[in-house]
Amino acid sequence: MIHLGEYNTLTIIRETEPGLFLSDEDDNEVLLPNRYVPNEFKIWDKLEVFIYLDNQERLVAVTDKPYIQRDEFALLRCNETTKHGAFLDWGMVKELFCPFKEQAYDMIKGGWYLVYCYLDEETNRLVASSKTNQFLDNKDLTVAEYDEVDLIASHKSDIGWNVIINKIHSGLIYTDNIFQDISVGDKLKGIVKKIRPGNKIDIILGQVGYRNIEPNAEIIMGYLQDNNGFLNLTDKSKPEVIKDVLQMSKKSFKKAVGTLYKQKLIEIKEDGIHLVN
Structure with a gap:
């Protein structure tokens, strides 16, 4: 086919x-x-x-290379507007059409817009839509907390930046967690910081590493680095011993260790935890 x-x-x-x-x-x-x-x-x-x-x-x-393919998001320039809609530059001889009904707000010639390209089943034509939220779904999440994800900056709000996660889900980076300039359409790397009720996803910018994961993981890594890469604790250690050494609960300890192990930063042996060189 x-x-x-x-x-x-x-x-x-x-x-x-x-x-x-x-x-x-x-x-x-x-x-x-x-x-x-x-x-x-x-x-x-x-x-x-x-x-x-x-x-x-x-x-x-x-053999031309389009700026966007079917079922993808991209930032495109509006070349022309008519009474029927806007025509976008997507790197092809024939421009990509965005109907008025699919414009989040009226497009203007020369403007840049984040759009989604899809196949209109009624006309069997490729069209664009700047109403990108309708193509995102947080009902069944494919990500978990601390996962590294690919992001596209969607639009700014009063509390931060709304982002598209892995071309599937919507998420939010709070203003307090933004330390760089962001523009619509920017492609970024991020980490799932928290999943709130209703499958609302909080994102922080950056790539996976213990300092981006959680404070307790950072505490354990700091201890390992200060003690020749060894921590004499395991999941069998008593809660009071863990609290005395690391000032955290056993539950928090196990969660942090699991995170570090998943990222291949540590090895877990019978005598304790070893830092991976």
Whole structure:
């Protein structure tokens, strides 16, 4: 099957006057116009091409690299507006259309907008929407606390920045946790700090490391670094001993140790905890 709005690896099956015809494994065909034909090729060679509809609404293969694909988010520039909607530059000859009904607020020529590209089932055309929240879902989370995640800055609010998490979920970085300039569309790395009731996700910026995870993990790492990489405690240690050495509960200790172990920062042996070199 040839997938509209995505990269496809197809086979050259014949050369014609308008260009090369490519085919998938199910014998579906699409034209690669002459302007995209490589200088050297052989019949039965495979090509990676992007598939979309040309100005005559015909399925066409191109070697141009779009700024956005189907079911993705990207920051795009508005090239033109009409009474029907806006036309966005997505790196292709034919611009990407964003209907008025899919604009979070009226787009203007020259403006930049974070949009989602999807296939309109009624028209079978690729269109854009700046109402990005409708394409995010926090009902069934695929992330957990302390996971490292990919972020796209969505929009600013009174309390921080709303972000798109792993192209699936919505989250929030509170202003108090922001120490850099952020603009709409920025791609960032972050960590799930907390999951609140209603599956609301709090994010902090940065990549995984014990200083970004939790205070108790930092305490344990600090102790290991100050004591030749060894801590004479295990999950069998008595709560009062753990409290005396680290000033934390046994429950907090086990959680922090589990986090550090998951990040491969420590080894757990019978005699205690060892720092990984």
